[in-house]
Amino acid sequence: MRTSPRSLAHEQRHLISLILPLPLADNARVRISTLDLDIPTQAIRASEPSEAIHVCHTGYALGGPKKAYAGLWLGTDRAGNHGTTDPFLSNETVWRLVDGTTGETVTQGRLARVKSGQEPHFDDLNFNGCDIYEADFTRIDQTGDYRIEIENLGASVPFPIAEYPYAEALRLAARWYFHQRSGCAISQKHGEGRTRPRNGHPADGLDVWQTDTRLGRTSEGFSRQPYASEVLRKQKRDRTNPDAWGGWHDAGDWDRRVQHMDAIYRMAAVVEMFPSSHRLDLNIPESGKTFSAPEIEARKGAEDRGDGKTVLPDLIHEALWGISLWRRTQGSDGSIIGGVEYSVDGIEGSVSWNPVQRAYAYGPEEWAAYRFATAAAKLGHVIAKTCGDRTLGNALVKEAVAAWDWAEAQFEAGSAQDSERALSRVTRARLRAAAPLYRASGHAGARAIFEAHNPFQPLSETGSLGTRPGDFPYPAYDYVLAGTEGRAVDLVISGAIRNWAATWRSHSERIGRDYGLNNTAQYGWGLGWFRFGPGSNWRAAEAGLSWFVTGGDPAPIRDMVIEGLWFALGCNPSNTSFIQGLGKRDFADPLTLDLRGFGPVPGQISFGVAGGEMRGFEKRKLEGTLHPADQKDWPRYAQIFESSRAVLCAEHGMKSNAMEWLFACAFAAELMNGEEGG
Structure with missing residues (x-):
């Protein structure tokens, strides 16, 4: 205190x-x-x-x-x-x-x-x-x-x-995303002991100032400088973005960033891989409902209603909330913004439903568009094929294609040439998006990019700009799944990915038997590993892909x-x-x-x-x-x-x-x- x-x-x-x-x-x-x-x-x-x-x-x-x-x-x-x-x-x-x-x-x-x-x-x-x-x-x-x-x-x-x-551990792990929502109220019925007014919503008087600042090129993206909040505070406040609401708070603060597409992709993967997850009851407003139900607030517009008959799993509903901000703000040309950032964190007495801080929307950039395309393609494919709502699923895939095409135009025009670091990170995002997009849509350009630059093919083991197989294993495996679903694939590349994924869990040593931990003894990114490490059981994702491949x-x-x-x-x-x-x-x-x-x-x-x-x-x-x-x-x-x-x-x-x-x-x-x- x-x-x-x-x-x-x-x-x-x-x-x-x-x-x-x-x-x-x-x-x-x-x-x-x-x-x-x-x-x-x-x-x-x-x-x-x-x-x-x-x-x-x-x-x-x-x-x-x-x-x-x-x-x-x-x-x-x-x-x-x-x-x-x-x-x-x-x-x-x-x-x-x-x-x-x-x-x-x-x-x-x-x-x-x-x-x-x-x-x-x-x-x-x-x-x-x-x-x-x-x-x-x-x-x-x-x-x-x-x-x-x-x-x-x-x-x-x-x-x-x-x-x-461990059943309650799973339920609460998914419900934490509900508690982190921006743009909706938390009622007594769904809060299970906690209530909160609607927050982060322009209709309640919050101005979200639109800027041209690219998230990736700030300290909150892939660059170390400049400090994001300082850059945003210097921007002109001459236009607002009333559609910039939804998504999840980033952590302890209220920012919403396009990096959350990783969580949306992973939620879709859980539903695709684990049938038991379809029965998960999260006690959220969307539980047991179709996307057309009156309670659904994650829609990007009045016509965005799905097929009107398919009840979606709760975890899919949560993923749709997470991606909703970027669906609403997608430009008519397919462009995708980086998210929403507040001017400063940690002001005593300021709360998300009545903030003292100003709110800013990042501008569009190719790095954000590629990340959106990855998640939207995966989520759309799972909704269409696994859940059965082809109307909603196909709409998401169409949005993913538009984001990819816009990003490709920027990339081909040299947008990522501003620094070696930018080129490397944008290229990684591009390759990460290519296979899920090809699987979901059959996009020939995405297939060509993946096949030319993936890190699995024997003739390109280091990939484009040094990408490694472990950089994006799940999205890469979407290329293999595309082949099983009738898409044309290169069998050499597909076989290399399958073989690597099947043995992924054996690539690491168990860190030490103590406390039951099963984590790698090799973590080249230093002590930052603890953000994922002993408390998150992150090795389970590697084992999950291997088990999914081999049974x-x-x-x-x-x-x-x-x-x-x-x-x-x-x-x-x-x-x-x-x-x-x-x-x-x-x-x-x-x-x-x-x-x-x-x-x-x-x-x-x-x-x-x-x-x-x-x-x-x-x-x-x-x-x-x-x-x-x-x-x-x-x-x-x-x-x-x-x-x-x-x-x-x-x-x-x-x-x-x-x-x-x-x-x-x-x-x-x-x-x-x-x-x-x-």
């Missing part, structure tokens, strides 16, 4: 670890006194939760893996010496699975060390700062409430074993995907759920400007682990709250700083961890045969 214009006070949680000269018996009573701390006599019991024992808070699937983990970095003493639980744990330490109702031991075993504190995760660094041990109770096949007890350590928080304990026994992939959910659901060093409403201890202070002063919203996701070194303003705002004070003295996985002032922990991204988490939850539901998942 702010205590003065330039001062902040933080609620703090301290873990104080004491090393005693003698062991304590169960139910021993201890009194701790210091000069400035007096703790009343307490009984210490084996059943008391220990911060050093880590489990998935939502529980474990009856037919899936079940593992708990033990081990904790305990911080430093006054002399700067690091403490850990290593002296108290070994492969001889006994664990017990205890029935939460009867208190009886169901099974027991000895811990197994699965990750040494001396074994690096990356670049000679161990992210735990201690040894990590595992208790594997996968063989238990009885539902119920349980806890893990470990001698000399204590117990875990209670957890269930259930038929499918076969789902058990190995099922276990990988399910275990990958655990870290975000409390099985981490902080024993904190990064998803609001799904943990015994939720991330305390997630960053969302509209929610300051309000309670948490179930489904809100946070990065959790710091995505790199905190910036100067974050360090200043957290001064005096961390011990040790230097972030570099904390092991990487321990850097879960639960404060909205630690933006690198407390924020999220609609196309990063929120998107990857949604896909992982949907994939887990499908692999568990989805009866309860949808």
